[in-house]
Amino acid sequence: IIxxxxxxxxxASKCIVLKDGKEIIGKALTDVGAGTSxxxxxVRSIVETTGMQLEEMDYILATxxxxxxxxxxxxxxxxxxxxxxxxxxxxxxxxxxxxxGGQDVKVLQIENGAMINFQMNDKCAAGTGRFLDVMARVxxxxxxxxxxxxxxxxxxxxxxxxxxxxxxxxxxxxxxQGTDKxxxxxxxxxSISHRVAGLAHRVGVRDQxxxxxxxxxxxxxxxxxxxxxxxxxxxxxxxQYVGALGAALFAYQKRVKK
Amino acid sequence: IIxxxxxxxxxASKCIVLKDGKEIIGKALTDVGAGTSxxxxxVRSIVETTGMQLEEMDYILATxxxxxxxxxxxxxxxxxxxxxxxxxxxxxxxxxxxxxGGQDVKVLQIENGAMINFQMNDKCAAGTGRFLDVMARVxxxxxxxxxxxxxxxxxxxxxxxxxxxxxxxxxxxxxxQGTDKxxxxxxxxxSISHRVAGLAHRVGVRDQxxxxxxxxxxxxxxxxxxxxxxxxxxxxxxxQYVGALGAALFAYQKRVKK
Ligand code: SF4
Numbered sequence: 001i002i003x004x005x006x007x008x009x010x011x012a013s014k015c016i017v018l019k020d021g022k023e024i025i026g027k028a029l030t031d032v033g034a035g036t037s038x039x040x041x042x043v044r045s046i047v048e049t050t051g052m053q054l055e056e057m058d059y060i061l062a063t064x065x066x067x068x069x070x071x072x073x074x075x076x077x078x079x080x081x082x083x084x085x086x087x088x089x090x091x092x093x094x095x096x097x098x099x100x101g102g103q104d105v106k107v108l109q110i111e112n113g114a115m116i117n118f119q120m121n122d123k124c125a126a127g128t129g130r131f132l133d134v135m136a137r138v139x140x141x142x143x144x145x146x147x148x149x150x151x152x153x154x155x156x157x158x159x160x161x162x163x164x165x166x167x168x169x170x171x172x173x174x175x176x177q178g179t180d181k182x183x184x185x186x187x188x189x190x191s192i193s194h195r196v197a198g199l200a201h202r203v204g205v206r207d208q209x210x211x212x213x214x215x216x217x218x219x220x221x222x223x224x225x226x227x228x229x230x231x232x233x234x235x236x237x238x239x240q241y242v243g244a245l246g247a248a249l250f251a252y253q254k255r256v257k258k
Numbered sequence: 259i260i261x262x263x264x265x266x267x268x269x270a271s272k273c274i275v276l277k278d279g280k281e282i283i284g285k286a287l288t289d290v291g292a293g294t295s296x297x298x299x300x301v302r303s304i305v306e307t308t309g310m311q312l313e314e315m316d317y318i319l320a321t322x323x324x325x326x327x328x329x330x331x332x333x334x335x336x337x338x339x340x341x342x343x344x345x346x347x348x349x350x351x352x353x354x355x356x357x358x359g360g361q362d363v364k365v366l367q368i369e370n371g372a373m374i375n376f377q378m379n380d381k382c383a384a385g386t387g388r389f390l391d392v393m394a395r396v397x398x399x400x401x402x403x404x405x406x407x408x409x410x411x412x413x414x415x416x417x418x419x420x421x422x423x424x425x426x427x428x429x430x431x432x433x434x435q436g437t438d439k440x441x442x443x444x445x446x447x448x449s450i451s452h453r454v455a456g457l458a459h460r461v462g463v464r465d466q467x468x469x470x471x472x473x474x475x476x477x478x479x480x481x482x483x484x485x486x487x488x489x490x491x492x493x494x495x496x497x498q499y500v501g502a503l504g505a506a507l508f509a510y511q512k513r514v515k516k
Contacts, residue, residue: 103424123419123420123421123424124382124421125421125422125423125424130423130424134423161381162381163381163382163383163422164383164421164422164423165383165388165392165422165423166361166381166383166388
């Protein structure tokens with residue numbers, strides 16, 4: 001049985017193709033999300049990767065912010081459930097999922113693979129991927145280079161404002177004072193982690209803590225979060241696909257129940 | 259008796275010189291605040307305006323974010339008290355003061371000239387002058403032209419995000435869609451007013467409502483706030499000086515009590 005999960009997020013579209021609810025046989029990602037050609041492009045890419053057409057999939061389930069715009073899906077499910085499901089598949093001991101996406105942050109409490117509580121911020125850019133985007137632009141570096149650059153930091157720089165706009169001004173004045181970019185970046189990683197830790201504490205943090213979403217690929221944020229929380233934070237190379245993976249797993253469940 | 263109030267804000271420094279606690283005989287403003295040459299420059303300007311040296315003033319009182327850095331002051335007082343005092347001097351019937359500054363918003367509840375309750379936001383750029391600065395930059399217009407441009411709006415545009423960062427993205431995509439700048443600006447005025455009204459309702463809004471701070475010079479925001487609150491909102495040409503005025507009034511009180 002072949003099932004597909006598609007996660008149409010705000011800033012990226014992701015696909016996972018699963019065999020028998022167990023084995024990932026294909027994945028694809030494109031850096032544009034809902035309201036763009038993102039879904040179409042990610043589908044084209046998954047078709048190329050797997051050599052299978054959408055019609056050959058036994059069940060397609062869509063999740064994410066733009067899930068309702070993807071018409072080829074048999075059904076839809078909330079990203080919260082899909083994230084919980086995907087994280088549990090990768091880390092059967094998970095109790096806390098911290099998902100930092102392009103424009104939101106979610107913290108899920110998981111018990112036996114099911115989400116029992118959550119907190120979410122999608123109103124404030126602080127603590128989301130957008131915060132890093134803004135900072136990378138000001139620093140004139142690539143978002144994907146932030147982790148590497150931050151790792152060369154030798155001095156602790158505090159960014160006192162949580163607000164993206166005020167923190168941006170702080171970064172600008174640090175630059176004007178000649179502060180090393182690597183130190184500033186390390187400060188930025190701690191700032192976003194501090195914000196996210198605040199949200200996580202409202203749900204309660206229990207081992208294992210798993211971080212998902214695009215920002216989980218930034219090891220600087222992961223480390224800063226470990227310091228803030230005092231817990232090991234697990235990630236996976238496929239953190240960005242966790243929602244799509246959960247969707248593919250639910251698709252399998254739905255297909256089998258039919 | 260000549261007293262001076264100086265308000266060293268985050269983005270501007272303001273001075274008022276008062277005769278006998280009644281008559282404004284000089285005022286000066288400079289567009290830079292705490293931690294810069296702002297205080298020095300505004301003093302130079304008030305000396306020119308009044309023809310009086312600081313030594314000739316009978317009492318100097320400083321207020322505002324940077325009040326402790328102004329060494330020529332005999333004493334300091336919180337901006338909340340000074341704002342309340344200044345607004346009461348200009349509007350003896352005032353019960354609510356809404357002060358939108360460059361980086362913060364305060365709403366004060368006033369009873370017989372004294373502040374009895376307040377709410378403040380200085381953590382989030384939304385709802386502050388900074389929000390308008392960011393939007394003006396994206397729209398490539400001057401902050402001082404926003405009111406005039408917004409008044410030409412013919413169509414209601416909703417800006418759904420309160421967050422400055424997310425609202426900025428909305429404005430960019432509105433521009434890309436060819437939406438008229440005047441309509442966008444009107445939407446921006448309503449957005450900031452909506453945010454500020456939320457804060458005001460937490461204190462309670464009672465007539466007369468007086469708006470102070472730099473943003474009160476933007477008649478578009480004042481009008482939008484009147485709509486949001488359902489109350490007439492009073493302003494004065496010297497809204498930016500209300501804190502400095504309060505400081506000069508307290509200076510008079512202190513001098514007389516000596
Ligand atoms: S704190 Fe800053 S980033 Fe957060 S909502 Fe306010 S303006 Fe946006």
